[in-house]
Amino acid sequence: MTRDEAETAALIERLVGSVADGEDQAVEAALRPKDLNEFIGQEKVREQLDLVLRAARARGATADHVLLSGAPGLGKTTLSMIIAAEMEAPLRITSGPAIQHAGDLTAILSSLQEGEVLFLDEIHRMSRPAEEMLYMAMEDFRVDVIVGKGPGATAIPLELPPFTLVGATVRAGLLPPPLRDRFGFTGHMEFYEPAELERVVHRSARLLEVETTSEGAAEVAGRSRGTPRIANRLLRRVRDYAQVKADGRITREIAEAALAVYEVDARGLDRLDRAVLGALLKLFGGGPVGLSTLAVAVGEERETVAEVAEPFLVREGLLARTPRGRVAMPAAWEHFGLVPPRQGGPAGGREGPH
Numbered sequence: 001m002t003r004d005e006a007e008t009a010a011l012i013e014r015l016v017g018s019v020a021d022g023e024d025q026a027v028e029a030a031l032r033p034k035d036l037n038e039f040i041g042q043e044k045v046r047e048q049l050d051l052v053l054r055a056a057r058a059r060g061a062t063a064d065h066v067l068l069s070g071a072p073g074l075g076k077t078t079l080s081m082i083i084a085a086e087m088e089a090p091l092r093i094t095s096g097p098a099i100q101h102a103g104d105l106t107a108i109l110s111s112l113q114e115g116e117v118l119f120l121d122e123i124h125r126m127s128r129p130a131e132e133m134l135y136m137a138m139e140d141f142r143v144d145v146i147v148g149k150g151p152g153a154t155a156i157p158l159e160l161p162p163f164t165l166v167g168a169t170v171r172a173g174l175l176p177p178p179l180r181d182r183f184g185f186t187g188h189m190e191f192y193e194p195a196e197l198e199r200v201v202h203r204s205a206r207l208l209e210v211e212t213t214s215e216g217a218a219e220v221a222g223r224s225r226g227t228p229r230i231a232n233r234l235l236r237r238v239r240d241y242a243q244v245k246a247d248g249r250i251t252r253e254i255a256e257a258a259l260a261v262y263e264v265d266a267r268g269l270d271r272l273d274r275a276v277l278g279a280l281l282k283l284f285g286g287g288p289v290g291l292s293t294l295a296v297a298v299g300e301e302r303e304t305v306a307e308v309a310e311p312f313l314v315r316e317g318l319l320a321r322t323p324r325g326r327v328a329m330p331a332a333w334e335h336f337g338l339v340p341p342r343q344g345g346p347a348g349g350r351e352g353p354h
């Protein structure tokens with residue numbers, strides 16, 4: 001290997017990244033469904049994707065580029081792995097924030113094998129020049145490698161083997177239209193219904209060899225915010241509790257006691273959700289308040305509040321996003337045991353009767 005090749009390999013290694021260490025990551029990887037049949041819920045996306053992949057296989061062609069949109073933890077990475085497995089193709093995983101320069105993307109694209117699936121997580125966070133390079137790569141399987149700098153710079157066209165790009169984003173609307181339009185198929189991932197999450201919990205419990213009653217699984221599922229990753233995480237924590245404090249079996253009582261320890265409340269709100277709602281209610285009298293102000297108040301990034309906490313709070317009817325700012329809904333006051341201030345009264349609300 002020459003020095004250039006070694007540097008490129010190191011660069012790709014850094015960009016593509018390996019799965020983080022730790023028992024939880026290893027367990028999470030083991031819990032991933034391996035094919036579309038094992039993948040629970042998301043009927044629409046599954047059916048549509050199944051058609052796209054079957055048709056490509058029948059033609060002996062590389063599958064069209066796929067865009068997956070949806071909140072974190074709904075299974076976008078898992079689906080990209082399934083796409084690669086179903087196409088019997090290798091998979092490369094990277095993310096938008098890892099690609100800061102067009103050269104970063106060239107390094108990855110130029111090392112792809114024919115038919116390879118490239119999973120680009122958080123595609124909306126890629127740098128502009130890289131994004132523009134991706135347009136051409138997706139459409140014509142070609143990139144221009146820029147050699148040199150300034151007026152003397154020349155563009156050398158480089159042919160790429162056909163590949164399938166699987167882009168993942170929290171919202172398809174975050175992508176510029178020219179990029180969005182280059183995907184042959186867009187799958188919108190929805191939050192999971194409680195019954196689907198119960199199936200996820202049962203499946204994971206079976207794989208982890210943990211005995212779980214129906215009520216125990218329902219309790220974990222009900223607090224998992226419609227998200228399989230959270231269901232799996234809560235299941236692992238409840239399993240720990242059941243092993244240390246009881247006989248290892250997950251019942252409703254054990255799930256309730258364990259989740260109280262981990263500060264996940266009966267509605268599934270976690271510490272961040274409660275911080276956001278608590279600030280909205282107690283500091284801003286229920287709003288309206290701007291996203292930036294709210295984010296500063298809870299010491300989080302705007303994006304974290306908007307993309308991690310809010311979709312669930314909105315869906316639960318606890319918070320509304322209005323043109324004037326974020327507003328707490330009556331259910332939020334109730335959940336916190338607070339009474340909303342009267343119009344024109346002092347901000348902050350009063351303690352309720354319970």
Ligand SMILES: Nc1ncnc2c1ncn2[C@@H]1O[C@H](COP(=O)(O)OP(=O)(O)OP(=O)(O)O)[C@@H](O)[C@H]1O
Nearest residue numbers: 028031032039040072073074075076077078228229
């Ligand atoms: N439909 C499903 N059926 C069973 N398990 C699932 C399903 N979807 C996701 N999971 C589980 O949830 C975990 C999280 O999924 P995954 O990493 O694919 O989410 P993601 O949408 O890519 O999240 P992020 O965008 O944050 O990376 C996985 O470990 C997987 O086991």
